[in-house]
Amino acid sequence: MNKTHHPFQRILSVWYRHFRVYTSxxxxxxxxxFFEPLIFLAGIGxxxxxxxxxxxxxxxxxxxxxxxxxSTAMMTAAYExxxxxxxxxxxxxxxxxxxxxxIALAEMVIGEILWAGSKGFFFSFxxxxxxxxxxxxxxxxxxxxxxVGFLTGVFFASLSLFITSFVKNIDHFSFYMTGFLSPMFxxxxxxxxxxxxxxWLIPMTEVLPLxxxxxxxxxxxxQRPQLLVWDSLFLVGGILLFTMLSIRGIEKRMIQ
Numbered sequence: 001m002n003k004t005h006h007p008f009q010r011i012l013s014v015w016y017r018h019f020r021v022y023t024s025x026x027x028x029x030x031x032x033x034f035f036e037p038l039i040f041l042a043g044i045g046x047x048x049x050x051x052x053x054x055x056x057x058x059x060x061x062x063x064x065x066x067x068x069x070x071s072t073a074m075m076t077a078a079y080e081x082x083x084x085x086x087x088x089x090x091x092x093x094x095x096x097x098x099x100x101x102x103i104a105l106a107e108m109v110i111g112e113i114l115w116a117g118s119k120g121f122f123f124s125f126x127x128x129x130x131x132x133x134x135x136x137x138x139x140x141x142x143x144x145x146x147x148v149g150f151l152t153g154v155f156f157a158s159l160s161l162f163i164t165s166f167v168k169n170i171d172h173f174s175f176y177m178t179g180f181l182s183p184m185f186x187x188x189x190x191x192x193x194x195x196x197x198x199x200w201l202i203p204m205t206e207v208l209p210l211x212x213x214x215x216x217x218x219x220x221x222x223q224r225p226q227l228l229v230w231d232s233l234f235l236v237g238g239i240l241l242f243t244m245l246s247i248r249g250i251e252k253r254m255i256q
Contacts, residue, residue, distance in 0.1 A: 010103045014111025015118070017098070022119075030126075037068055037127045041134070044191070056193040058222060065131040066145075066221050067190030070213045072127050073120030073149035074156045078181055080116040081160035082173045089164070095254065105254065106247045113157040113243060120153015121146045137221060144220050152213040155235050158242035159209070165249025184210045189218075209238055 005013075022029055041064070048060065055063040088094035098108050125146040131137055137145075163176055187201075188194070188210035194202055205211045212231040219228045 005102075007104075007107055010107045011111040011114065014098060014103065014108050015115045018112070018115040019118075030122075034126045034130055037065075037072070037130050040068060041065065041131070056195070058218070061134075062136050063218075064191065065127070065136045066218050067188075067214050068131070069124045069127045069137075069145050070149060070152050070217050071185055071188075071190055071210065072123045073152040074184075074210055074213070075181065076123045077116040077120045077153035077155075077157040078160045078177070080119055081112065081157045082164055082167075082176065083170065085112060085161055085164045086167065086170050086173070089250075089253070090170075095250075099254070105251050109161065109247045109250055110243065113154055113161060113246070116157030116160075117150045117154035120157075121150035124149025124152075139221055141220050141223070145217055148213065148217045148220065151216075151232075151235055151239075152210075155209055155213070155239050155242070158239050158246055161246040162242045162249055165246055165253055184208050187211075189214050209235065 041061070044064070048064075052060045054060060058066075095108065099105060128137065128142055128145050132142065160176070163173075167173060167176075185191075187197070187205055188208050189205070190210075194205040194211060197205065212234045215227060216231040216235070219225055219231070
């Protein structure tokens with residue numbers, strides 16, 4: 001690669017490398033995001049939907065579907081920048097190969113994060129496409145949801161890559177997945193509103209990034225602008241913080 005290339009081009013080259021690898025098995029990689037929301041809606045939404053007609057002033061299936069569009073972005077970005085990044089770092093030595101080219105470590109990390117965010121966009125789009133076929137989320141504002149998925153994906157990619165920067169054993173990611181991400185799914189307003197939780201627990205949900213991502217999506221979808229600025233600032237601030245921490249952490253690990 002020419003050393004005169006702009007930093008954005010070098011970041012894009014990292015993104016494009018991951019894109020080529022992912023699309024080389026497009027059928028197996030692209031099928032799950034279209035199929036998984038059907039399973040969840042059938043198992044949870046259709047069952048509870050017969051009992052709960054409305055949640056927080058929103059038809060329950062729309063309430064649930066709007067949350068699933070965002071949680072899928074969280075999970076796919078988290079998996080990409082934990083297990084995926086760890087394998088590229090420790091087993092395949094992809095990071096060594098990338099850094100052998102005239103690409104700075106910060107550019108590699110940002111490219112990695114943006115790729116995971118792009119997967120968040122794609123997976124959110126997939127869920128939106130599926131639930132729309134069933135007559136859910138019928139609003140023109142639904143076109144904005146994949147972009148919220150991208151923002152969510154970038155946040156959890158930067159957070160997850162920071163975790164990856166100091167995890168020594170791939171099995172240790174189960175603590176992150178099971179102990180942090182899975183509980184957050186249930187306490188961030190996806191299945192039920194956070195306002196229905198005990199009063200002492202509600203302030204704690206404000207620390208959970210998924211709460212802000214889900215609320216941002218619903219605020220756009222159902223025209224509830226009360227906290228959109230705060231939720232957006234929370235996510236953007238977290239992205240900047242964890243991206244810097246990821247760069248420092250990966251740099252320290254590569255030196256070791």
